[in-house]
Amino acid sequence: MNNFGNSSALVLFWEQQSTDKESSAAGTDNRPPMLVESDYKSWNIRIERYIRSKPLGKLIWRSIQNGPTPHPQITVIEGQGDVAVQVTRDNRDEEFTKIENNKELADIQATNILRNESIHDYFVRFHKLVNDIKITQLDIPTHQMNTKFVNNLPPYWAKYVTNVKNNKDISVTTYGELYTYLKSYEPHAMKTLKKQE
Template sequence: MILNSVQNGPLVWPTVVEEDGTTRTKRYEEISVAEKLQADCDLKATNIVLQGLLLDVYAIVNHHKVAKRYGTELSFLCKARHCHYQEKECKLYDEFDKPVQAKTKFLNSLPPEWSKFVMDVKLARDLHTTNYDQLYSYLEQHEAHANETRLMRE
Protein backbone atom coordinates (compact mmCIF):
# COMPACT_ATOMS: atom_id res chain seq x y z
CA MET A 1 0.00 0.00 0.00
CA ILE A 2 2.97 2.30 0.68
CA LEU A 3 4.41 1.60 -2.78
CA ASN A 4 0.98 2.17 -4.29
CA SER A 5 0.81 5.49 -2.50
CA VAL A 6 4.16 6.56 -3.92
CA GLN A 7 3.37 5.38 -7.46
CA ASN A 8 -0.24 6.52 -7.73
CA GLY A 9 -0.49 9.30 -5.21
CA PRO A 10 -2.27 9.42 -1.91
CA LEU A 11 -5.85 8.61 -1.15
CA VAL A 12 -8.32 11.13 -2.48
CA TRP A 13 -10.24 11.81 0.67
CA PRO A 14 -14.00 11.39 0.35
CA THR A 15 -16.21 14.39 0.84
CA VAL A 16 -19.46 14.90 2.63
CA VAL A 17 -22.19 17.40 1.90
CA GLU A 18 -23.18 19.41 4.95
CA GLU A 19 -26.78 20.29 5.79
CA ASP A 20 -26.25 23.83 4.53
CA GLY A 21 -25.19 22.49 1.11
CA THR A 22 -21.42 23.03 1.48
CA THR A 23 -19.02 20.21 0.69
CA ARG A 24 -16.11 19.36 2.97
CA THR A 25 -13.51 16.63 3.17
CA LYS A 26 -14.32 13.91 5.67
CA ARG A 27 -12.31 13.91 8.86
CA TYR A 28 -10.14 10.93 9.75
CA GLU A 29 -12.71 9.69 12.24
CA GLU A 30 -15.37 9.64 9.52
CA ILE A 31 -13.58 7.52 6.90
CA SER A 32 -13.77 3.73 6.64
CA VAL A 33 -11.22 1.33 8.12
CA ALA A 34 -9.75 0.63 4.65
CA GLU A 35 -9.47 4.36 3.95
CA LYS A 36 -7.78 4.89 7.33
CA LEU A 37 -5.29 2.17 6.49
CA GLN A 38 -4.59 3.83 3.12
CA ALA A 39 -4.29 7.25 4.77
CA ASP A 40 -1.77 5.82 7.26
CA CYS A 41 0.21 4.28 4.39
CA ASP A 42 0.10 7.61 2.56
CA LEU A 43 1.58 9.28 5.62
CA LYS A 44 4.31 6.63 5.86
CA ALA A 45 5.09 6.99 2.14
CA THR A 46 5.31 10.76 2.49
CA ASN A 47 7.65 10.40 5.46
CA ILE A 48 9.86 7.93 3.57
CA VAL A 49 10.10 10.32 0.63
CA LEU A 50 10.80 13.29 2.89
CA GLN A 51 13.53 11.45 4.79
CA GLY A 52 15.38 10.90 1.53
CA LEU A 53 15.40 14.57 0.64
CA LEU A 54 18.35 16.90 1.03
CA LEU A 55 17.69 19.56 3.63
CA ASP A 56 17.43 22.40 1.12
CA VAL A 57 15.05 20.38 -1.07
CA TYR A 58 13.05 19.38 2.00
CA ALA A 59 12.63 23.07 2.83
CA ILE A 60 11.05 23.58 -0.61
CA VAL A 61 8.60 20.70 -0.40
CA ASN A 62 7.92 20.91 3.32
CA HIS A 63 4.95 23.21 2.80
CA HIS A 64 3.01 20.69 0.69
CA LYS A 65 0.50 18.50 2.48
CA VAL A 66 0.51 15.46 0.21
CA ALA A 67 3.10 13.66 -1.86
CA LYS A 68 1.03 13.95 -5.07
CA ARG A 69 1.55 17.71 -5.11
CA TYR A 70 5.32 17.34 -5.20
CA GLY A 71 5.33 17.10 -9.02
CA THR A 72 7.94 19.60 -10.14
CA GLU A 73 9.55 19.60 -6.72
CA LEU A 74 10.24 15.88 -6.98
CA SER A 75 11.73 16.26 -10.45
CA PHE A 76 13.84 19.03 -8.97
CA LEU A 77 14.73 16.62 -6.18
CA CYS A 78 16.00 14.08 -8.70
CA LYS A 79 18.18 16.73 -10.29
CA ALA A 80 19.34 17.92 -6.87
CA ARG A 81 20.06 14.33 -5.82
CA HIS A 82 22.16 13.86 -8.96
CA CYS A 83 24.03 17.10 -8.18
CA HIS A 84 24.46 15.90 -4.59
CA TYR A 85 26.06 12.66 -5.82
CA GLN A 86 28.32 14.60 -8.16
CA GLU A 87 29.29 16.89 -5.30
CA LYS A 88 30.07 13.89 -3.08
CA GLU A 89 32.11 12.32 -5.85
CA CYS A 90 34.14 15.53 -6.25
CA LYS A 91 34.71 15.70 -2.49
CA LEU A 92 35.90 12.10 -2.49
CA TYR A 93 38.35 12.86 -5.30
CA ASP A 94 39.55 15.91 -3.38
CA GLU A 95 40.01 13.84 -0.22
CA PHE A 96 41.82 11.20 -2.25
CA ASP A 97 44.16 13.82 -3.74
CA LYS A 98 45.00 15.22 -0.29
CA PRO A 99 46.94 12.08 0.78
CA VAL A 100 48.81 12.17 -2.53
CA GLN A 101 49.65 15.82 -1.91
CA ALA A 102 50.75 14.97 1.62
CA LYS A 103 53.00 12.16 0.36
CA THR A 104 54.51 14.47 -2.25
CA LYS A 105 55.05 17.20 0.35
CA PHE A 106 56.70 14.65 2.65
CA LEU A 107 59.01 13.42 -0.11
CA ASN A 108 59.92 16.98 -1.11
CA SER A 109 60.79 17.85 2.48
CA LEU A 110 63.40 15.09 2.79
CA PRO A 111 67.05 16.20 2.96
CA PRO A 112 69.10 16.30 -0.28
CA GLU A 113 70.76 12.93 0.38
CA TRP A 114 67.37 11.33 -0.19
CA SER A 115 66.89 12.99 -3.59
CA LYS A 116 67.82 9.87 -5.58
CA PHE A 117 65.28 7.77 -3.69
CA VAL A 118 62.66 10.48 -3.84
CA MET A 119 63.07 10.55 -7.62
CA ASP A 120 62.79 6.75 -7.72
CA VAL A 121 59.58 6.87 -5.71
CA LYS A 122 58.09 9.57 -7.92
CA LEU A 123 59.02 7.77 -11.14
CA ALA A 124 58.53 4.11 -10.23
CA ARG A 125 55.72 4.20 -7.69
CA ASP A 126 52.20 5.48 -8.06
CA LEU A 127 51.56 7.76 -5.09
CA HIS A 128 47.82 7.21 -5.56
CA THR A 129 48.14 3.51 -4.75
CA THR A 130 51.19 3.56 -2.46
CA ASN A 131 50.25 3.89 1.18
CA TYR A 132 52.44 5.42 3.89
CA ASP A 133 53.62 2.02 5.17
CA GLN A 134 54.87 1.02 1.73
CA LEU A 135 56.54 4.39 1.28
CA TYR A 136 58.22 4.14 4.67
CA SER A 137 59.39 0.56 3.98
CA TYR A 138 60.93 1.58 0.68
CA LEU A 139 62.74 4.54 2.21
CA GLU A 140 63.83 2.50 5.24
CA GLN A 141 65.51 -0.03 2.94
CA HIS A 142 67.69 2.76 1.55
CA GLU A 143 68.35 4.62 4.80
CA ALA A 144 71.90 3.29 5.12
CA HIS A 145 72.76 4.46 1.61
CA ALA A 146 71.21 7.89 2.25
CA ASN A 147 73.21 8.22 5.50
CA GLU A 148 76.37 7.26 3.64
CA THR A 149 75.65 9.92 1.01
CA ARG A 150 75.09 12.51 3.75
CA LEU A 151 78.40 11.61 5.45
CA MET A 152 80.26 11.89 2.14
CA ARG A 153 78.77 15.36 1.53
CA GLU A 154 79.74 16.48 5.03
Protein backbone atom coordinates (compact mmCIF):
# COMPACT_ATOMS: atom_id res chain seq x y z
CA MET A 1 0.00 0.00 0.00
CA ASN A 2 1.26 3.48 -0.81
CA ASN A 3 2.16 5.54 2.20
CA PHE A 4 1.55 9.29 1.89
CA GLY A 5 3.10 9.86 5.30
CA ASN A 6 6.45 8.67 4.02
CA SER A 7 8.14 11.17 1.74
CA SER A 8 9.58 8.33 -0.34
CA ALA A 9 6.06 8.07 -1.83
CA LEU A 10 6.84 11.31 -3.66
CA VAL A 11 9.97 9.83 -5.15
CA LEU A 12 8.09 6.70 -6.19
CA PHE A 13 5.36 8.87 -7.72
CA TRP A 14 7.86 10.21 -10.25
CA GLU A 15 9.70 6.93 -10.80
CA GLN A 16 6.68 4.73 -11.59
CA GLN A 17 6.13 3.36 -15.08
CA SER A 18 8.94 4.92 -17.04
CA THR A 19 8.43 5.12 -20.79
CA ASP A 20 10.49 3.13 -23.28
CA LYS A 21 12.11 6.38 -24.36
CA GLU A 22 13.24 7.18 -20.80
CA SER A 23 14.40 3.59 -20.17
CA SER A 24 16.46 3.39 -23.32
CA ALA A 25 18.00 6.78 -22.60
CA ALA A 26 19.02 5.65 -19.12
CA GLY A 27 20.09 2.20 -20.32
CA THR A 28 18.41 0.45 -17.41
CA ASP A 29 15.15 0.20 -15.47
CA ASN A 30 17.00 0.53 -12.16
CA ARG A 31 17.68 4.25 -12.02
CA PRO A 32 18.46 6.23 -8.87
CA PRO A 33 15.64 8.47 -7.59
CA MET A 34 15.38 11.71 -9.55
CA LEU A 35 13.91 13.65 -6.61
CA VAL A 36 15.33 14.14 -3.14
CA GLU A 37 12.63 13.07 -0.71
CA SER A 38 13.59 15.60 1.97
CA ASP A 39 12.54 18.43 -0.40
CA TYR A 40 8.81 17.62 -0.07
CA LYS A 41 8.03 17.92 3.65
CA SER A 42 5.48 20.69 3.00
CA TRP A 43 3.59 18.42 0.60
CA ASN A 44 3.44 15.65 3.23
CA ILE A 45 2.21 18.10 5.86
CA ARG A 46 -0.59 19.39 3.60
CA ILE A 47 -1.84 15.87 2.84
CA GLU A 48 -1.75 14.89 6.51
CA ARG A 49 -3.70 18.03 7.54
CA TYR A 50 -6.29 17.43 4.82
CA ILE A 51 -6.85 13.82 5.88
CA ARG A 52 -6.93 14.59 9.61
CA SER A 53 -9.61 17.25 8.98
CA LYS A 54 -12.05 14.57 7.79
CA PRO A 55 -14.39 12.71 10.15
CA LEU A 56 -12.37 9.84 11.69
CA GLY A 57 -9.30 11.62 10.30
CA LYS A 58 -6.88 10.35 12.96
CA LEU A 59 -7.94 6.75 12.31
CA ILE A 60 -7.72 7.27 8.54
CA TRP A 61 -4.22 8.72 8.86
CA ARG A 62 -3.15 5.82 11.11
CA SER A 63 -4.52 3.36 8.52
CA ILE A 64 -2.54 5.08 5.75
CA GLN A 65 0.61 5.01 7.87
CA ASN A 66 0.33 1.46 9.22
CA GLY A 67 -1.98 -0.35 6.83
CA PRO A 68 -5.49 -1.68 7.55
CA THR A 69 -6.36 -2.87 11.03
CA PRO A 70 -6.40 -6.68 11.29
CA HIS A 71 -9.90 -8.14 11.27
CA PRO A 72 -11.14 -8.45 14.89
CA GLN A 73 -11.21 -12.01 16.19
CA ILE A 74 -12.93 -13.73 19.08
CA THR A 75 -12.16 -16.95 20.94
CA VAL A 76 -15.21 -19.16 21.46
CA ILE A 77 -15.75 -22.62 22.91
CA GLU A 78 -17.27 -25.08 20.46
CA GLY A 79 -18.66 -28.43 21.48
CA GLN A 80 -19.68 -29.67 24.91
CA GLY A 81 -18.12 -31.59 27.76
CA ASP A 82 -14.94 -33.50 26.85
CA VAL A 83 -15.12 -32.41 23.19
CA ALA A 84 -15.22 -28.69 23.99
CA VAL A 85 -12.50 -26.87 22.05
CA GLN A 86 -11.43 -23.25 22.06
CA VAL A 87 -11.54 -21.83 18.52
CA THR A 88 -10.44 -18.39 17.32
CA ARG A 89 -12.52 -16.99 14.49
CA ASP A 90 -13.20 -13.63 12.81
CA ASN A 91 -15.92 -11.52 14.38
CA ARG A 92 -19.26 -11.51 12.63
CA ASP A 93 -20.76 -8.13 11.69
CA GLU A 94 -23.12 -8.13 14.69
CA GLU A 95 -20.18 -8.80 17.07
CA PHE A 96 -18.24 -5.64 16.10
CA THR A 97 -17.94 -2.93 18.75
CA LYS A 98 -18.45 0.71 17.83
CA ILE A 99 -14.67 1.28 17.97
CA GLU A 100 -14.05 -1.67 15.63
CA ASN A 101 -16.72 -0.36 13.23
CA ASN A 102 -15.03 3.06 13.21
CA LYS A 103 -11.63 1.48 12.53
CA GLU A 104 -13.05 -0.52 9.63
CA LEU A 105 -14.72 2.61 8.20
CA ALA A 106 -11.41 4.50 8.52
CA ASP A 107 -9.60 1.67 6.67
CA ILE A 108 -12.15 1.86 3.84
CA GLN A 109 -11.79 5.64 3.60
CA ALA A 110 -7.99 5.40 3.67
CA THR A 111 -8.11 2.91 0.80
CA ASN A 112 -10.41 5.23 -1.14
CA ILE A 113 -8.11 8.19 -0.56
CA LEU A 114 -5.13 6.20 -1.80
CA ARG A 115 -6.77 4.46 -4.75
CA ASN A 116 -10.13 5.79 -5.83
CA GLU A 117 -9.91 9.55 -5.62
CA SER A 118 -11.74 11.61 -8.20
CA ILE A 119 -9.73 12.84 -11.16
CA HIS A 120 -10.21 16.39 -9.85
CA ASP A 121 -8.64 15.46 -6.49
CA TYR A 122 -5.83 13.69 -8.33
CA PHE A 123 -5.28 16.75 -10.54
CA VAL A 124 -5.18 19.10 -7.53
CA ARG A 125 -2.70 16.80 -5.74
CA PHE A 126 -0.53 16.57 -8.87
CA HIS A 127 -0.70 20.34 -9.44
CA LYS A 128 0.45 21.04 -5.86
CA LEU A 129 3.35 18.66 -6.37
CA VAL A 130 4.29 20.45 -9.60
CA ASN A 131 4.18 23.79 -7.76
CA ASP A 132 6.51 22.40 -5.08
CA ILE A 133 8.86 21.23 -7.83
CA LYS A 134 8.83 24.70 -9.41
CA ILE A 135 9.74 26.23 -6.05
CA THR A 136 12.85 24.03 -5.95
CA GLN A 137 13.66 25.27 -9.48
CA LEU A 138 13.78 21.73 -10.83
CA ASP A 139 13.05 21.73 -14.57
CA ILE A 140 11.01 18.75 -15.78
CA PRO A 141 10.25 18.49 -19.52
CA THR A 142 6.58 18.70 -20.55
CA HIS A 143 6.67 15.22 -22.06
CA GLN A 144 7.92 13.69 -18.81
CA MET A 145 5.44 15.66 -16.68
CA ASN A 146 2.50 14.55 -18.85
CA THR A 147 3.70 10.95 -18.90
CA LYS A 148 3.82 10.93 -15.10
CA PHE A 149 0.36 12.52 -14.92
CA VAL A 150 -1.38 9.90 -17.09
CA ASN A 151 0.67 6.86 -15.98
CA ASN A 152 -0.12 7.37 -12.30
CA LEU A 153 -3.87 7.32 -12.72
CA PRO A 154 -5.46 4.20 -11.16
CA PRO A 155 -5.76 1.05 -13.35
CA TYR A 156 -9.47 1.59 -14.11
CA TRP A 157 -8.41 4.64 -16.19
CA ALA A 158 -6.20 2.46 -18.44
CA LYS A 159 -8.25 2.55 -21.64
CA TYR A 160 -8.81 6.31 -21.34
CA VAL A 161 -5.10 6.87 -20.78
CA THR A 162 -4.44 4.83 -23.94
CA ASN A 163 -6.96 7.04 -25.73
CA VAL A 164 -5.08 10.15 -24.58
CA LYS A 165 -1.73 8.74 -25.69
CA ASN A 166 -3.18 7.90 -29.13
CA ASN A 167 -5.04 11.18 -29.67
CA LYS A 168 -2.98 13.86 -27.94
CA ASP A 169 0.60 14.98 -28.49
CA ILE A 170 1.82 14.78 -24.89
CA SER A 171 5.07 16.52 -25.74
CA VAL A 172 3.26 19.85 -26.28
CA THR A 173 -0.07 19.47 -24.43
CA THR A 174 -0.17 20.63 -20.81
CA TYR A 175 -1.25 18.28 -18.04
CA GLY A 176 -4.14 20.73 -17.41
CA GLU A 177 -5.41 20.10 -20.93
CA LEU A 178 -5.01 16.34 -20.41
CA TYR A 179 -7.04 16.63 -17.19
CA THR A 180 -9.82 18.50 -19.00
CA TYR A 181 -9.89 15.85 -21.74
CA LEU A 182 -9.93 12.94 -19.25
CA LYS A 183 -12.52 14.60 -16.97
CA SER A 184 -15.20 13.96 -19.61
CA TYR A 185 -14.54 10.21 -19.29
CA GLU A 186 -14.79 10.08 -15.49
CA PRO A 187 -18.36 8.65 -15.37
CA HIS A 188 -17.24 5.80 -17.65
CA ALA A 189 -14.09 5.17 -15.62
CA MET A 190 -16.17 4.99 -12.42
CA LYS A 191 -18.45 2.41 -14.06
CA THR A 192 -15.35 0.36 -14.89
CA LEU A 193 -14.25 0.61 -11.25
CA LYS A 194 -17.66 -0.58 -9.99
CA LYS A 195 -17.51 -3.57 -12.35
CA GLN A 196 -14.04 -4.45 -11.05
CA GLU A 197 -15.23 -4.22 -7.44
